[in-house]
Amino acid sequence: MYLYDTIDRTLVHERVAEYRDQLRRFLAGELGEDEFRPLRLRNGLYIQRHAPMLRIAVPYGLLSGAQLRKLAHIARRYDRGYGHMTTRQNIQFNWIKLEETADILAELAQVEMHAIQTSGNCIRNITSDEFAGIAPDEIADPRALAEILRQWSTFHPEFNWLPRKFKIAISGAREDRAATAFHDIGLYLLRGADGALGFRVLVGGGMGRTPMVGSVIREFLPWQQVLAYVSSILRVYNLHGRRDNIYKARIKILVKALGAAEFARQVDAEFAHVVDAEDTLTQAELDRVSAFFTAPAYDAAAADIDPAAHADRAFVRWASRSVRAHKQRGYRAVVLSLKPTGIAPGDITDAQLDRVADWSERYGFGEVRVSHEQNLILPDVRADQLHALWLEAKAAGLATANIGLLTDIIACPGGDFCSLANAKSIPIAQAIQERFDDLDYLHDLGELNLNISGCINSCGHHHVGHIGILGVDKDGAEWYQVSIGGADGSLPSGGRSAVGRIIGPSFSAVDVPEVIGRLIDTHVALRADGERFVDTVQRVGIEPFKARVYGEPLAGTPADPPIGAVAGTPVARRHNELAS
DSSP states (O other): OOOOOHHHHHHHHHHHHHHHHHHHHHHTTSSOHHHHHHHHHTTTEEEOSSSEEEEEOOGGGEEEHHHHHHHHHHHHHHSSSEEEEOTTSOEEESSOOGGGHHHHHHHHHHTTOOOTTSSSSSBOOOEEOTTTTTOTTBSSOOHHHHHHHHHHHTTOSSSSSOSSOBOEEEEOBSSOTTOGGGSSEEEEEEEOTTSOEEEEEEESOBOTTSOBOOEEEEEEEEGGGHHHHHHHHHHHHHHHSOSSOGGGOSHHHHHHHHOHHHHHHHHHHHHHHHTTTSOOOOHHHHHHHHGGGOOOOOOTTOOOOOGGGGGOHHHHHHHHHHEEOOSSTTEEEEEEOOOOTTSOTTEEEHHHHHHHHHHHHHSSSSEEEEOTTSOEEEEEEEGGGHHHHHHHHHHTTOOOSOTTSTTSOEEOOGGGTOTTOSSOSHHHHHHHHHHTOOHHHHHHHOOOOEEEESSTTOTTOGGGSSEEEEEEEETTEEEEEEEEOOEESSGGGTTOEEOOEEOSSOEEGGGHHHHHHHHHHHHHHHOOTTOOHHHHHHHHOSHHHHHHHTTOOOTTSOOOOOTTTTTOOHHHHHHHHHHO
16 A cells, blocks of 8 residues: 655644644634634544544555554544544544544554545545456556545645535446445546547536535546546636535536536536646556555465354355455455445444454554545455454444344434534434345345434435435424435445435324335335345335335235324324325
């Protein structure tokens, strides 16, 4: 993985010193809140409901064992013993003290980490495929190009104060595990007819208040021109993007207003001026950065899974969901679930962080990945050591066999922490996990993504969940809107990118597990052999699901009681009045 050079090291340590002085002046009353706010946000510091939250960058999702141990130390020393993995491959600490934030940043700098540009109207953390470099379906390894984009975008003087936050994703495999269609810029690596490497460029994707699938504005861009072309996109956005209305400031609004064809025309006009003058990558530069991402010293004689392990049914079930194929014979990638029942999705304790760091070195080459689904990945595990790793992971609470299943829930921290949230996410996730805490049943259902957001900002990516849940406010009460049929472009989503459709009026918190149960029952009744939930929705539409949820029976089945009748709560009864 990438190691800092002198420039990186100097930049990060100088940034810590700069922030330490800003914090001192704020605490001394020399800076007002309005002056300090943009300074702290550029260092990943938010003020939440109960305490400051620090968001730490994990560029394109790569961590070393030493970095994990440092995160474990920060969780113990400065937080409440745990951290939260995010959908943008970062980690957040939710209970830190403001006066200690500079010390935390200094500790991070010791292990080549920082919180730079994890917030603010700038280019945020570059995200990528969590299986980059090891996936058998990979067209080209995107990590070196992701690192070049990271270096180029950090403190870029022209793009450091954009109309709104800006997110870039890069994918290099046939399966788009980076959800490029839902980013401000999505870069999808592919090869032209002559074998040359380039990008399909998408612009204007995103979730939030106005969810949109990105538009392709360049079918093939030679990789050497990626910085010049991204610069051209950002210049058009910087020139025309709304700064007078935060809700209309994202690039997706500009692309929609101009139309994708006109936006592309303006980008191409800008590109024609700069492509030969600046930011053209050379093979030498790509080779220099690529040298940090060479394959580790794999054992060519590594054996396959021990046949005796196949007799252990629990291990086989875990392996069927948590173990992924690898480019290198005799090796596998292992997904460690951060979604056991009763734990907030994406949370990991200091002790677990230490254990994963240890496993990364004993069972691999000292590297760990963070996934968009808020899980961790050990990328290079010998197949003949999988059973031994599983036994340790099970003892540490990191081997729930639910990867890709209903209880592998993506969720933001929601109203328990976030000052922007309309409703809580974590209790809803836990209630659903408890309702469906039967692994045999979950495995029979097959792949099903359920995503929860506590507000319209969609940090939980509810728009692209096969089932999406959005917290909404109704007269001061917490309610939940449900959508189905979302897809993020990955193969578990059928290789499509789609925004889910809302099924109808929202529900009270106590009703949500019953709603999910009726959606699942409808799928089971209507699915073809081997059909996934999202495929059933695509084939039959949302009407049968909507009818079942709101009390209309499927043909040949008895009618369900109205939603809320089982719980019998006043809020549930009010929902039924609204629904009728």
